[in-house]
Amino acid sequence: MLPSPLSTLFVLIGFFVSLIYLLRATLWRPNHRSSGPKLPRGPPALPIIGNLHMLGNLPHRALQHLAKRYGPIMSMRLGYVPVIVVSSPQAAELFLKTHDAIFASRPTVQSSLYLSYGAKAMGFTPYGPYWRSVRKFCTLLLLSASKIEYFAPTRREEIDLAVGSLRNAAAAREVVDVSAMLREVIGNMICKLLFGPSGSKETDVKPLVREALSLPGAFNISDYVPWLAPLDLQGLTRRMKAFSRDMDIFLNKIIDDHENDAQWQKGKQRDFIDVMLSLLKESINSHNEQELKIDRTNMKAIILDMLVAGFDTSATTIEWTMTELLRHPRIMKCVQEELQSVVGMNRVATEADLPKLTYLEMVIKESFRLHPVAPFLIPHESMEDITVDGFYIPKKSRIFVNIWAIGRDPNTWSDSAEEFFPERFKDKDIDVRGQDFRLIPFGSGRRGCPGMQLGLIFVRLILAQLLHCFNWELPNGMRPSDLDMQEVFGLSLPRANSLVALPTYRLLC
Numbered sequence: 001m002l003p004s005p006l007s008t009l010f011v012l013i014g015f016f017v018s019l020i021y022l023l024r025a026t027l028w029r030p031n032h033r034s035s036g037p038k039l040p041r042g043p044p045a046l047p048i049i050g051n052l053h054m055l056g057n058l059p060h061r062a063l064q065h066l067a068k069r070y071g072p073i074m075s076m077r078l079g080y081v082p083v084i085v086v087s088s089p090q091a092a093e094l095f096l097k098t099h100d101a102i103f104a105s106r107p108t109v110q111s112s113l114y115l116s117y118g119a120k121a122m123g124f125t126p127y128g129p130y131w132r133s134v135r136k137f138c139t140l141l142l143l144s145a146s147k148i149e150y151f152a153p154t155r156r157e158e159i160d161l162a163v164g165s166l167r168n169a170a171a172a173r174e175v176v177d178v179s180a181m182l183r184e185v186i187g188n189m190i191c192k193l194l195f196g197p198s199g200s201k202e203t204d205v206k207p208l209v210r211e212a213l214s215l216p217g218a219f220n221i222s223d224y225v226p227w228l229a230p231l232d233l234q235g236l237t238r239r240m241k242a243f244s245r246d247m248d249i250f251l252n253k254i255i256d257d258h259e260n261d262a263q264w265q266k267g268k269q270r271d272f273i274d275v276m277l278s279l280l281k282e283s284i285n286s287h288n289e290q291e292l293k294i295d296r297t298n299m300k301a302i303i304l305d306m307l308v309a310g311f312d313t314s315a316t317t318i319e320w321t322m323t324e325l326l327r328h329p330r331i332m333k334c335v336q337e338e339l340q341s342v343v344g345m346n347r348v349a350t351e352a353d354l355p356k357l358t359y360l361e362m363v364i365k366e367s368f369r370l371h372p373v374a375p376f377l378i379p380h381e382s383m384e385d386i387t388v389d390g391f392y393i394p395k396k397s398r399i400f401v402n403i404w405a406i407g408r409d410p411n412t413w414s415d416s417a418e419e420f421f422p423e424r425f426k427d428k429d430i431d432v433r434g435q436d437f438r439l440i441p442f443g444s445g446r447r448g449c450p451g452m453q454l455g456l457i458f459v460r461l462i463l464a465q466l467l468h469c470f471n472w473e474l475p476n477g478m479r480p481s482d483l484d485m486q487e488v489f490g491l492s493l494p495r496a497n498s499l500v501a502l503p504t505y506r507l508l509c
Helices: 004-020 059-070 089-098 110-115 129-141 145-150 152-171 178-195 205-217 226-231 236-260 272-285 296-327 329-343 351-356 358-370 403-407 452-469
Strands: 073-078 081-086 386-388 391-393 398-401 470-473 500-505
Touching: 059 073, 059 081, 059 403, 081 089, 089 386, 089 398, 089 403, 110 205, 110 236, 129 272, 129 296, 145 152, 145 452, 152 178, 152 452, 152 500, 178 205, 178 272, 178 296, 178 452, 205 236, 205 296, 236 272, 236 296, 272 296, 296 329, 296 358, 296 452, 296 470, 329 351, 329 358, 329 452, 351 452, 358 403, 358 452, 452 470
Parallel strands: 081 398
Antiparallel strands: 073 081, 386 391, 470 500
């Protein structure tokens, strides 16, 4: 997130500013207030850059380390932005449930302006009537139980193709790039869901989505030290403008093609864009001033939001789960024994089998705990001054909920918190749907992920297929203990290097 040269730059800026303002060289402490409730404790900050230099390349780890010293509600200053870092289940509940209405907004950052058509997408738009309307019709029209069920054959088709390709690789004793395979199959599913039966052929969008995933996750100095924005020191503004132009051309073409399609003109809705076009038509003809008016810009922002949210999250979860299973052959064997018992060896697992796979469910929870896709969720922003647990939280504070640290907290998970041990969830009523703050991979409260159910189906079904149909081993005699576990910080937290493994087909059919 914060490359080493940038860390050096921040330190140099702080050093020279400190020299110039010698009288102000005393370190600013974020818990200093003359009277009344005080800010939470936190590390001393440098002038101008605040605590930016302390984040390093893996901020979730750096902030976990700092929280051990300053507490589960910690105050920092990143540039000119006051930041509150939350690192325990109890603190997360205060911010995401008890005071959810105050912390339900999103900060306005440069990436949301360029990548979300002026923050018009659901994920990054500030809290208010527009966000409520967008979330409502996205939930009802794309992410409802009936819509998820409607697209079940599409999921089945794409997974069957992936299994067939893996079966060929197994027959040829070929090593498989598991990471690339996962992103391909899930990318095809999302494209078909959004763009229709030919969606997987829209190969032009996949490099664009990869860029869309990297840009919001890149640490942008301009968001924290605004007077540096015109310099574009990292080149991010140029990249965002180029991405915005190319993605806009792509989305306009897709929408135009749908508008000209004879099936849509006959009133048939086969995908999300068809649904959005119908809403656009109704919005144009509506005279209700209370309704949210949908235009083409809204459409493109929402479609882009769905693409970015869907492409990487499920693939990253499955990638880390497969990594942990390759590191722990005993656990992989337990999953396969359960699949053999529930499904048998004469057919493949289906979505109807998923509720019966209790051990697989524990494995997925353990993967969410140790490897949450978004280690800080998406940052929240306070909409007014408030006191939380005796601490003063000023308006416009940015809230980082470090669920990566929560998942590894020994006070919550015992001394074995760093171990991959799915049995810890046996006979425990710990869910992932945002009610138990020990495990909130999809967030909680108003800004919880509306695509949670679809994401869980992707993860459960693909893992069930990969583990039921194939045995997996590391290539070239690699030992499980030698498996690379490095990660890359961004909007998500994928492996730094692709996971590769050797499959062997195991079913009788």
